[in-house]
Amino acid sequence: MDSMANEELTAPAAAGRSLELSWLPPIGMIGLSFANFVYRLMTLGIYDFWARTEVRKRLWSAIRLNGEPLAYTGTGKELFLGFIIVFGVILLPMLLFMVAVAIAFAPGSQIVELVSLAFYVAIFLLIGVGIYRAQRYRLLRTNWRGIRGSLAGNSWNYGWTYFWTILLIPITLGWIIPWRTTKLQSMITNHAMFGDRTFSFKGDSGPLYVPFAIMWCGVCAILIAGILAIGAVMASLHSSFGPDGLTPDGQLKPEVAQMITLGVLPVIAVAYLLYLLISAWYRARTINYFAGCTHFEGAQFKGTATGAGLLWIDMTNILILMAGVLILMIFVILLISLIATAAVSLVGQPLASILGPDFRTQIAAISVPILIFILALSFTLFLPVTQARSMGYLISHLSINGPVPLDQIAQSEAAQVSTGEGLAQAFDVDAF
C-alpha cells in the first residue's frame, strides 16, 4: 500500500480521494463545424460518422477528472458499420416486406394495415433497445487513465420497459412519466461500470412527483389561461365590430382576421414561453435528482442545473443553429447566381447543343437535389458548437463528492463490441 500511496502523490489514504469534475471548454468548434460540413458534402453525407466521432473526441476531452481528460476511443468506421448492419439486416428487409405486401394485396386492405401496425410496434420496441446499446457502445469507448467504462444488462429488457411505459403516457395523462424516467435511468445507472466497479442508483420516483405535479398543474393553468385570453380577444373584437366584421357571404373581413392574428399570436407566444420555462424547470429538477441518486464507490454525484440555465442554453442553441442555416443560405444563393450567370452568358449555346433544347430543365433537375441536400445539412452545421454548449452546461453543474479508491479500480473485463450504436443512429435518438 505504501508504494501506491507514494505514487498517488496527493492521495490521503487507502479510502481513496475525492474526484474533481470540471469542464474545459473546447476551442475551435466553429472551425470543426465547417470542416465537417465540407467533408460531409463532398462524400454525400457518409463522412457524418467520422464527423460525429471527431466531435465526440473533442467533447470527451473537455471533461476533466482531477484535471485529466476522458478519452473517447470509438471510430467512425465502427459507427458506419453499425449503421450499415442495422440498415441492411433490420430496416431494409422490413421495408421490402412492406412493399411486397403493398403490391400483393389491395390498397387499404386489412392485411396491409396489420403489417403497417406491426412495423410501427417493432420500430418503437427497437428505439429503446437502440438507446441502451448506444449507451453501452459509448461507455465501452470511454476511458479515463486507460480504464474503460461498460454497461452490463440486457438491452431488450430496457427496450420492453421503454415500449410499454410509453404506451401508458396518454392513458395516465402523463402521470407515469416520473416513474418511467426514474425506472429507465436506474436500469442504465445500475448496470453502468467504470473498470470493475459498478455505479448504483439509490432512490425512487417519489420525490419527483411534487415537481411533476407543479409542472402538470402549471401546464393545465397555462392552457386554460391561454384559451380564456384568446376567448377574451375574440369577444372584444366581436363587441367592437359585431356583424360589421363579416363580409356579405359570412367570411371574416381581412382587417378583422388581421386583428385576430395580432391579438392571438402574443397570447400563444407567451403561453409557449411559459411552457418552455416550466418544463425546463422540471427537467433541471430531474437532472439534479438523478445526479443525487447516482453513487460510485464512496462518492455521490450532485447536480446544480437550473431551469433558467437549461432554457437559456436551449434557446441560444436554436439561434446558433438558425445562424448556420442563414450563413449557408446566403452562400448558396451567391453560388447559384454566380453559376446561373456563368452558364447562361458564357456557355448557353454550347450547353444547348450538348444537352438538347431543354438543357435548362436538365440543369435544374441536377442542381435542385444538390441544393436540397445542402439545406438539409445546413441545420446541422453548428451542431458541434451547440452540443459542446449543452454538454458544458451539464458537466459544469455536476460534481462528485466523497472518496473513490482509484488505485483499487482495475480494468474492465467487459467484452468489447466491434460496431457501434447503429439502431440509435438509425432512429436518430442519440444526443451527442
Next chain:
Amino acid sequence: MSMPSDFAHQRFEARFSDGRTASSTDVFVELTERGIAIVRKASEAPQIWPYGALTTSEPLTRHAIDALVTSSHQPGATLFVPGPKFARSLAQCAPHLTASAERWRSARPWLWATVALIAVAIGIWMVEFSPARTMAMMLPDEARKTMGRQVVNAMGQGHATCNEAEGRAVLDTLTAKLSKAANITNGFNVVVIDRDLINAFATPGENIVLTRGLIESAKGPDEIAGVLAHEMGHGIERHPETGLIRAIGLTAAAELLTGGGGTLSSVGVTLLQFSYSRDAEGQADDHALRILRESKISAQGLAGFFARMSKIEGLKESDLGNLLSTHPITKERLAKALQQKAYESEPALNDADWRALKAICGTN
C-alpha cells in the same frame, strides 16, 4: 544525430497511467528522434514510444492545450502531458496525428467513392441504362398480373366497368386481332370504365384501361384500334411496370430517408399521374404502326385521333388525368403516323360492330 533544435532535450512534466488501475504517477517526457521518451525515475532507462505507434485521444490542432497519448506498443497505458507546447511539438514530430491528416485519411476513400459514383451515374445516363426497366423485364408474369389487377382496381374505384354483352364481344374480337398481330400469345385484356375523361392507360401484365369518354369521342373504329395498338406498344415495352417500379423505388427511398410510412399502399394510383417520356411514346408508336399494318388497319385513325386530341386538349392542359398529360404528343410523332406508306387496309370494325362498341356502357 540531428534533431529539430526547438524541442531538443526539452523536458515536459506528465502523468502516466499503466491501465491496470485508475491511479497515475508523475513522469517526465522528452521528444526524441526515435519517439516519446518516458522517464519514470532518473536512475532508470527511459521507455520509448515510437511516433508511428502513437494515437492521441483527440486529433492535434493548433488550439490544443494538452495531449493524451497512447501507444499500440503498450495497450491500456496512457500518458497525459499538460500545456500547449508539448502538443505543438508532437504535431511536428508525428504529423499523422493532426486533425487535418486524420480527416483526410478517413474521408479519402469516400471522396473517391463519390467521384466514382458520379462517373457511374453519368455513364448510366449516357448509355440510357435504366435499373427500373431492367427489373421490370425480369418480373415474373404472375407478379405483373397482380400489379395490373391492383392498378385496374384503383383506377376503376367509384366507377362502373362497362360490359354490355354485344360491345364486349366486339371489343374482345378487336383486341384478339391486334394481340395476334402484336405476337402476344396470351393476348391483352381491355377494361372499359364508365368515366367522362378521355384517356387510355396501359397497366402492368398486358392490361389496358379505356374510358367511356375516349370511346365516345372517337370518330371511327380505326381510332380506337389505333389507341389500343399504341397502348399495346407501351405494354410490350413494359412501360407501366417500369414506371411503377420507379415510383415504388422513389417512394421507398423517400420513406427510408424521412422515416415516414403509409404512402406505399396508394402506389397504384400513381399510374394515373405519371407521364411517359418522348422516347417511350416513340417506342409505343413504332409498335402501334407495326401492329396496325399487320392487322391491315389504317394508321390514319391513330394519327387523326392524336391530332384532334392535341387541339382539343391543348386548351385545358391543367385538367389532370387527360390523355395529353399522360401521353405527350409532339409534331414528330404525328408526322411519323401520317407519313406511313399506304397499304391495303380495311375498317377495323363494320358499322354494326362500331355501334355496338360505342354502346358498351349502355348509355346510347
